[in-house]
Amino acid sequence: MKTIKIPYYRSTLDLHVDEKNLKAVITAKMHGYNPGKTEDEIIHAALAHPIGTLPLNELSKGKAKVVIVTSDHTRAVPSKITLPILLSEIRRSSPNADITILIATGLHRPTTEEEQRHMFGDDIVDHEKIAINNAFDPSQFVDVCTLPSGANFQVNRLAVECDLLITEGFIEPHFFAGFSGGRKSILPGICSQETVNENHSYRAISSPYANTGI
Numbered sequence: 001m002k003t004i005k006i007p008y009y010r011s012t013l014d015l016h017v018d019e020k021n022l023k024a025v026i027t028a029k030m031h032g033y034n035p036g037k038t039e040d041e042i043i044h045a046a047l048a049h050p051i052g053t054l055p056l057n058e059l060s061k062g063k064a065k066v067v068i069v070t071s072d073h074t075r076a077v078p079s080k081i082t083l084p085i086l087l088s089e090i091r092r093s094s095p096n097a098d099i100t101i102l103i104a105t106g107l108h109r110p111t112t113e114e115e116q117r118h119m120f121g122d123d124i125v126d127h128e129k130i131a132i133n134n135a136f137d138p139s140q141f142v143d144v145c146t147l148p149s150g151a152n153f154q155v156n157r158l159a160v161e162c163d164l165l166i167t168e169g170f171i172e173p174h175f176f177a178g179f180s181g182g183r184k185s186i187l188p189g190i191c192s193q194e195t196v197n198e199n200h201s202y203r204a205i206s207s208p209y210a211n212t213g214i
Contacts, residue, residue: 039078043085056166060090063163066099069190070168072108072132073115077170080121086166087128102158103132104167104189107196110134131158135193151198156190 002022005012035042047056060066068086071077083101090097101124103111110132117125124130133156134140141154142161159165167186188196204210 039081040085043082047085047089056086056089057093060097060164061093063090063094063097065162066090066094066097066164066166067102067158067162068099068166068168069102069104069159069186071170071189072103072105073111073119074108075169077119077168079119079168082168083120083124086168087124090164090166098129100129100131100158100162102156102190103130104186105133105135106188106191107135107193133190135188135191135196138192141192147195147198149198149204151195153187154192154195155186159186159190 002017002019002025004015004017004025006015037045050056053059068083070079070083087099090099101120103116105111111119113125116130120128120130140156140158142157144153144155144160147153188199191199198204
C-alpha cells in the first residue's frame with residue numbers, strides 16, 4: 001500500500017493505492033519552477049514578441065474606442081497583473097483612447113464590486129470604465145451572423161462597435177469545448193443567453209469534436 005499526498009486547494013488529501021494498481025507517481029514541478037523573470041517581465045516580453053500579429057502598442061495606434069474583454073469571478077485570470085500592463089500598452093500609442101473593460105460573464109451572475117477589487121485592484125475599479133455582460137438583457141446585444149451550428153451569434157454591442165477588441169484569459173481543458181480561453185471569452189463570455197444556451201446544447205455536446213483536448 002502506498003500513500004500519495006494530493007494537493008487540494010490549500011490542503012492535501014491522502015490517497016491510498018495498492019502497489020499492484022500503481023504504475024507511477026507523476027509530480028508536477030510547477031510550484032518549484034523558476035522562469036528567471038518576474039511576472040511583469042514575462043508579460044512585457046510576450047507583448048513585445050506576439051505570435052502572428054503586431055505588438056499591442058502598434059495595433060492600438062489611432063484607435064479611439066477600445067474594449068478589453070476579461071474573465072469574471074469564476075476564472076483565476078491574474079488580471080491584477082495583466083490589465084495595468086495592457087492599459088499602459090494601449091495608452092502608450094493612443095493616450096486619449098476611450099477604453100472599456102468588459103467582464104465576460106456568460107450566464108453567470110454579475111461580478112460584484114468587491115470581487116472586481118480583488119480581481120483588478122482598487123486603482124482600476126476607481127479609475128477605469130468597467131461594464132458587465134448581462135446575457136439576459138437583449139438591448140446589450142447585436143446580431144452578427146448565423147453560426148455553423150445554426151444558432152444566432154448575438155454579441156455584446158460594446159465589442160462589436162469598438163475600433164479594437166482585446167481579450168485576455170487563460171488556457172485550460174474544457175470537457176466539450178476542447179480548451180477554454182481566448183475565443184471562449186467571446187462565445188459564450190459576452191453573448192446573449194440564446195447564443196450561450198445553443199452553444200451548450202445537446203447538439204454541441206454530442207458532436208464528435210466535443211472532446212477534451214481537441
